[in-house]
Amino acid sequence: MSHFSIKCRKCGKVLENAYCAFCEHCKDALLITQYADRQFAADRGEGIWRFNWLPVRRPGFSQAGPVVYLSTGLAGRLGIEELYISFSGYWPEKGALLKTCTFKEFEAAMVIQNAVENQMEGLVVASAGNTARAFAHLAKVSGFRAVIVVPSMCLPEMWYLEERAVPTIAISDGDYSDSIATAKRIALASGMPFEGGVKNIAKRDGLGVVLLEAADVMKKLPRHYFQAVGSGAGAIAVWEMAERLLADGRFGSSLPVLHLAQNLPFAPMAKAYWKKSREISPADISFGLVGETTTRVLTNRYPAYGVLGGVFDALEATGGAMYGVANEEVYAAMELFKNAEGIDIVPAAGVAVAALIQAAKYKNIGKDGPVLLNITGGGEAVLRSERPVYRVSPSIVSKDIPEKQIEDLLCETLKKN
Numbered sequence: 001m002s003h004f005s006i007k008c009r010k011c012g013k014v015l016e017n018a019y020c021a022f023c024e025h026c027k028d029a030l031l032i033t034q035y036a037d038r039q040f041a042a043d044r045g046e047g048i049w050r051f052n053w054l055p056v057r058r059p060g061f062s063q064a065g066p067v068v069y070l071s072t073g074l075a076g077r078l079g080i081e082e083l084y085i086s087f088s089g090y091w092p093e094k095g096a097l098l099k100t101c102t103f104k105e106f107e108a109a110m111v112i113q114n115a116v117e118n119q120m121e122g123l124v125v126a127s128a129g130n131t132a133r134a135f136a137h138l139a140k141v142s143g144f145r146a147v148i149v150v151p152s153m154c155l156p157e158m159w160y161l162e163e164r165a166v167p168t169i170a171i172s173d174g175d176y177s178d179s180i181a182t183a184k185r186i187a188l189a190s191g192m193p194f195e196g197g198v199k200n201i202a203k204r205d206g207l208g209v210v211l212l213e214a215a216d217v218m219k220k221l222p223r224h225y226f227q228a229v230g231s232g233a234g235a236i237a238v239w240e241m242a243e244r245l246l247a248d249g250r251f252g253s254s255l256p257v258l259h260l261a262q263n264l265p266f267a268p269m270a271k272a273y274w275k276k277s278r279e280i281s282p283a284d285i286s287f288g289l290v291g292e293t294t295t296r297v298l299t300n301r302y303p304a305y306g307v308l309g310g311v312f313d314a315l316e317a318t319g320g321a322m323y324g325v326a327n328e329e330v331y332a333a334m335e336l337f338k339n340a341e342g343i344d345i346v347p348a349a350g351v352a353v354a355a356l357i358q359a360a361k362y363k364n365i366g367k368d369g370p371v372l373l374n375i376t377g378g379g380e381a382v383l384r385s386e387r388p389v390y391r392v393s394p395s396i397v398s399k400d401i402p403e404k405q406i407e408d409l410l411c412e413t414l415k416k417n
């Protein structure tokens with residue numbers, strides 16, 4: 001018997017050893033991993049592989065985790081008594097060794113290892129930037145096949161750790177959501193499955209490593225948790241891991257309050273939740289808003305928000321709140337963090353810091369326990385001072401590429417790499 005099974009949040013159906021499982025009865029619900037161990041353990045190996053609540057058995061490559069530490073700099077500036085920072089990026093003097101500078105490495109590592117153990121030979125991955133870099137790097141490290149699909153509009157900010165890392169296709173006339181749709185079509189044509197997005201339990205449990213590391217360091221659950229959200233997968237993952245830690249019994253008696261942030265004007269989840277609505281308004285995901293937003297990696301037009309077990313439910317279950325952050329606030333927050341903590345962070349992490357600044361200012365957080373701030377990416381400036389990184393040179397196609405041309409595109413793209 002496996003050390004985990006997968007359960008439908010809605011009807012309770014349980015599946016064993018299923019890859020990218022879906023419930024045949026409920027299309028509008030997420031599945032969740034159930035681990036046989038009720039008690040959390042962190043003694044199973046190195047890096048992120050030392051945790052027992054992961055949907056993998058025998059990891060074939062090493063993977064560093066986040067670094068969680070008690071802040072003095074930012075905590076002092078904001079007047080927060082107990083502020084823990086989870087830093088996922090490159091900051092060697094702090095022990096943070098993620099060379100792709102993003103927490104998406106945990107997701108990519110878990111998805112690839114889980115796919116390998118389910119006899120998958122490759123995956124098609126859609127990304128707005130960070131996920132692409134993480135998958136490209138880990139596909140190289142693990143020898144796994146991946147084809148990556150990104151929107152062209154994200155290319156100026158994109159970089160890979162390796163030259164010609166993996167076959168990459170850019171969509172010239174669409175955004176992240178169009179990349180997902182095209183990735184699904186390429187998956188059908190290539191015979192390699194689509195990685196599954198937020199529905200892939202391995203993706204969420206990989207991102208949930210942030211809370212496992214924090215629980216291991218803090219020996220308790222945070223009272224408040226801050227993160228920027230795009231698809232919502234990371235926030236859902238933290239809620240799911242918090243439920244497991246609560247059931248363990250040794251980490252406290254209440255779920256962390258989720259404080260989730262988006263970059264205005266593209267903030268569809270924030271705008272929906274301010275109205276306490278489970279539905280995202282079509283006006284709030286219009287294409288024009290994407291261009292006005294500084295953090296493109298957060299501009300997912302179809303996030304896992306209203307789906308059962310998604311962001312709306314996570315906010316309701318934890319008494320959470322959504323924040324909207326203007327571009328100027330993002331830049332100011334990045335600057336403040338760098339001065340206070342001594343390391344550069346990516347704009348998405350700046351969105352989370354800006355939300356924490358708002359919360360401190362408007363007293364959304366009291367003195368009732370530790371705060372955990374998820375810095376989802378950083379240290380790019382440090383990394384670039386030490387080694388070269390590479391621009392992404394993809395094959396460029398329209399989102400309306402005809403079916404019969406997809407095969408030619410794949411041949412051409414594979415040849416380049």
Ligand SMILES: [Zn+2]
Nearest residue numbers: 008011023026
């Ligand atoms: Zn179901």
